[in-house]
Amino acid sequence: MSQDYVTTSTNMSADAPLSEDSFRPGSFIERLMKKSINLLESEDVSFRYEKNVTPLSTSTEMFIGVIVYLGVLWFLQEIIMSSRKPLPVKRLMALHRFFLSIASGILFLLM
Secondary structure: OOHHHOOOOOOOOOOOOOOHHHHOOOHHHHHHHHHHHHHHHHOOOOOOOOOOOOOOOOHHHHHHHHHHHHHHHHHHHHHHHOOOOOOOOHHHHHHHHHHHHHHHHHHHHHO
16 A cells, blocks of 8 residues: 555545545544534634624524424424324334333433
8 A cells, every 4th residue: 555545643634535544433523524624714704693683693583483493393294294194103112212211210320
């Protein structure tokens, strides 16, 4: 293997080719972070939060937004699910509740 294709975590570029080091557990995250940072640096970051100016910055706007969101979900659920039978997930839900109960018991004992 050529030395050109072997990268280390200190000189890994965002577009580095796959190498032995690419399969380290953190190398994917490092590449993703470098790409994200490069994207953020190239964007205009002039956003400023201003109370009562920025959209959804007041309690009234947030309350209205949540009510509208829940209303749209309820309306779409009524339209989509009105002609369908309920899904047969009784056993799956029982298993899920069982695992949640076990996890809660373990967390209670660890307190």
